[in-house]
Structure formats: C-alpha cells, structure tokens
Amino acid sequence: MARVWWVSHITLTESGGGVKTPGETLRLTCTVTGLSLTSNDVNWIRQAPGKDLEWAGVIWAGGSIYYNTALRGRITITRDTSKSQVFLQLTGLKTEDAAMYYCARETQ
Structure with missing residues (x-):
C-alpha cells in the first residue's frame, strides 16, 4: 500500500513492502517530487499497530545518514x-518490525 503526502506542490510516495516473514528483508522506495534531495532531509519513520511513531533514520541533504540505534546493523x-x-x-x-513505514521531509 502506498501513501502520498501533499505539501503544496511537494509529494513523497512510498512503494514496496507487503507481507514479509521473520528473517526476510524489507525494501522500500520513497519517490520525491517538487523538491531536491540535495537541499532537503528525508526521514523514515514507522508506526506499529497501537504504538507511537518511531523514528528509523534520516538521510540529510548533504548525504550524512543517521539511524535509530535500536535498528543499527539491520x-x-x-x-x-x-x-x-x-x-x-x-x-x-523481526515480528516487532511489523508496522506502517513512512518517508517524511524534515521541514526547516
């Protein structure tokens, strides 16, 4: 299932995912229109059923990447x-990775 967010003329659309089993690999794509990735930070966040949003990681405009320490190594x-x-x-x-995953622009 893809989700689309509109911020004026900016859209971020995820694709990939689906049903996975423990031990498998999840690969998601966030396609961005209306802004430059070299001028904007993009975060990945997720929300498990009944849980709060959890930050997974970010790739900064300059290319630096930071991860949630709980996910580091995976x-x-x-x-x-x-x-x-x-x-x-x-x-x-892992079973605890079952969640909705979102990409989000970091606003200034």
Missing part, C-alpha cells in the same frame, strides 16, 4: 538523487 538508507528516490532496507525482520 537498517540501511540510501538515495539516488538522479531519480529523486530514497531507499530503506531493513534486514533480518
């Missing part, structure tokens, strides 16, 4: 600026 965030896409990969899935 999470990788990358981007392809030529395609305006940001990618999330989470390996060795």
Whole structure:
C-alpha cells in the first residue's frame, strides 16, 4: 500500500513492502517530487499497530545518514538523487518490525 503526502506542490510516495516473514528483508522506495534531495532531509519513520511513531533514520541533504540505534546493523538508507528516490532496507525482520513505514521531509 502506498501513501502520498501533499505539501503544496511537494509529494513523497512510498512503494514496496507487503507481507514479509521473520528473517526476510524489507525494501522500500520513497519517490520525491517538487523538491531536491540535495537541499532537503528525508526521514523514515514507522508506526506499529497501537504504538507511537518511531523514528528509523534520516538521510540529510548533504548525504550524512543517521539511524535509530535500536535498528543499527539491520537498517540501511540510501538515495539516488538522479531519480529523486530514497531507499530503506531493513534486514533480518523481526515480528516487532511489523508496522506502517513512512518517508517524511524534515521541514526547516
């Protein structure tokens, strides 16, 4: 299921996901329109059923990447600026990784 957010003319659309089993790898794509990835930070957040939002990681405009320490070693965030896409990969899935995943622009 893809989710789309509108911020004036800006859209961030996720794709990928679906049903996974423990031990598998999750790969998600966030396609961004209306802004430059080299001028904007993009975060990945997630929300498990009945739980609060949890920050997973961020790729800053300059390319620096930071992860939630609880996910370190399993999470990788990358981007392809030529395609305006940001990618999330989470390996060795656990039952507690079951959640809705979102990409979000960090507003200034």
